Amino acid sequence: MSVDLILEMKGIEKDYYGNKVLKGIDLKLGPGEVHAMIGENGAGKSTLMNILFGMPVIRKTGGFKGQILIDGNEVTINSPEEAMALGIGMVHQEFMLIPGFTLTENIKLNREITNPNLISKVLGQKLEGLNFNKMNQDARDALDSLGLAVDETKLISGLPVSYMQFVEIAREIDKKNIKVMVFDEPTAALTEEDAETLLVVMKKITDSGISILFISHRLDEVLKVADRITVIRDGEIVGQPNRQNTSVHELARLMVGRKVERVKKEVDQEEFLTRSEIMRIKNLRVEMPGEAVKGLDLTIKQGEILGIGGLAGQGKIGIANGIMGLYESTGEIYFQGQKIGLNSPTEALKQGLAFVSEDRRGVGLLLDESIERNIGLTAMQIQGKFLKQIARFKFINLEDHDILRKHALKMIENLDIRCTGPDQLTQRLSGGNQQKVCIARAITMNPELLFVSEPTRGIDVGAKKIVLDLLVRLNEERGMTIVITSSEMAELKMIADRIAIVYNGELEGILSPDASDVEFGLMMAGEYKNKEVS
């Protein structure tokens, strides 16, 4: 049996500074098999892949325990180079492509075909000239085998995002010795159709005898392509079902054991109509790259949870970013009847707006600062909270550490932020807990209106539920008006009172959360207005 296995990982254990993240993982991969690995964020999938790929971070943090066998022989993998030599390829989650290089240069990166010359004979192989003809030919072949008809001499930077993933795959295919390919959430950056195409390509790859380790968050995809599925929870394997005898429900249950259902109570429709407006947006234009808003009108009601949905790139993300002054914008915004200025985050915050950014690590958090600082900072800057003066000097404001600490502890308890304490650095937190810190910071401002963008992006199912519950609680208990922007229609349906769909930078329409999937589909495709007209 063991001879038939291409890859076997036995009893893999790993800890980071005493924190055990892998507790004895066994994994078997046969030839031409698609093996899916699913698990919440922080379950240990990435760590396992880092071990398999010989990433330096593993060695730097004290190595790991356990065995890796390739073709039945035990191997040690100390660097990505060694992993590649053993026939392990990786299609990374974030694109490992150099934008200023051509497709060929990227596909052949560090595996260039070279011609010896006089100088290289004296000074060494590294000075051999590059043979671009042959390299282009190889790249062409690899791209052709995927059916990708894009010019191999073009620069990556000019390529649509969807192509990049396939270029990465072409690079792995071009490695002739490849036996195992690891796909680390390859569909995360793709549209649904492109994701479908990718799944087809994966099948084709396995047909040629290459095995695939497939890491994904999308359970339906996993069920489509994987022969076997390993579910990891907290560094342990909790199930290894075959595709035939499992279901999305079972996988979801294995992963977290929580059910997905509507969280928020329905509002009384008649009462809702009588509610006053809290914000009116007129002809908003936002110059946000990739998410431009092109003249949007929208009214937000007092005390509601308004969902904003739509396909990627249609501008839904731009709305909150524009109103909060993060991207250049024009238009008129009336907040509680008053016109407010645009293009100034300070102004927006002072008006009583707060924002939880979709770019958690970039905009949302100061990663090198403690949890309590992150929670308190905006309120300190804008509202002068948590400050004390020395001997009543008005211009010398110091952080009032005691009050801040008290507040942070309260937040940590209320929001269930899993951490070692309020002075832990936010970069060490998991995605879900980072998101909770972001929300804590926003609600510390006591905002009238809270914008939340993609609150569950990149966090696991369990944490998702907690974050959504939290938003509903804020809405119901404090009466906070919340505008939630999300790519996941399901979560909007779970908590929103109304769902606005944005198409091509404009409002396409507003639906009730229990509207049919057909209506949502039509709106997101921009067909809704047309239908009404005809």
Add this chain to the structure above:
Amino acid sequence: MMMNEGIKLSEDKGLKVNETNRIKDRLFKILQRNIVPIIFTITCLFGMMMANIPIPFLLTSIFTRIFRNSFMVLSLIIPVMAGMGLNFGIVLGAMAGQMALVAITHWEITGGLGLFVAFIITTPIALFFGWLAGIILNKARGREMITSLILGFFANGLYQLFFLYFMGTIIPIKNKTLMLSTGVGVRNTVDLKAIKYALDRAFTGIIDFNGWLKGIAEMIFGQITFMPYVPLATFLLIILLCLGLKFFTKTKMGQEFRSVGQNNHISEIMGINVEKTRILSVVISTVLAGWAQLIFLQNIGTLNTYGSHVQVGLFAVAALLIGGASVTRATIGQALLGTVLFHTLFIIAPLTGQVLLGDPQVGEYFRVFAAYGVIGVALGLHAWQKQREIRDKLKSD
């Protein structure tokens, strides 16, 4: 082999280019991209007109300076390629060159042989300095430029310690002409007459290159009253370096440098030894700078022991930037153009200052002002350019 039918992927909408404004846009973009050299060309022309400088004098001076300085400016290209930014640390290379010159002066090896020995001695010293600098710059990722600048200042301190206090005490020196009257420390100026023009005029008497040049020029322009001197061997050496750099970019190692320059992380994952590559780029740069300093000083003919190297980094960087290079992109053409423009400005600035303000002292001030000013202006313009690019990208979406 796996799949014959093509796959269809969704395209980004932002890629469509507005056809109507294409030519205008492209012209504007060319102008924008070359705004730095254009501004300095205009400044040079303006200065030339104001000062009314005789062309023969100007041409002769510019030629001298091009051959003196190009090599040094070219030595900056490789670190830029490897993403290390502008290597102010070439000062270390210059120090290595000067150490070698002091050594051959001490041993009284003269002429072409002397310079050759200096090249031989410079190389291992510069290799060592470059290696040390590379290690330090690796620790200061993302702050290479300021680190290399400060490293240069720090090294200058050690250099002074070595030449002022160690020479004649720890290192016994027999040749007293080299030393200060106290017997400890090397003189402020070391006469390099013995190797002056050893490279520039290496082929004089063998090939009448400049005679040929004049002949060719006269065939084209008719009677010519003057002809700027072209030092053949130096000229060939610079061409050789240009060809070498060109060749280098097309090698496996060059490709590694470029990919490290674009993205450390990806290169590392692709199995390229990033740290080693970065160190190597600094080593190559330092060695080239060492040789460049030899070329520079054999033309000048005197070594200012405690001064010749000090400004080397700043001036070379200024020249490269004026040529239109940036922190992330530098070409041979930009290095050469920059050398021409910078040194033209250097010659013109004092004269213009004198004409405009009537004081040669002001002219001298003007010269220094120009050197520092251009770095500031060039870096400022590049920052502005970068902002424009971001805004343009946004608009096209």
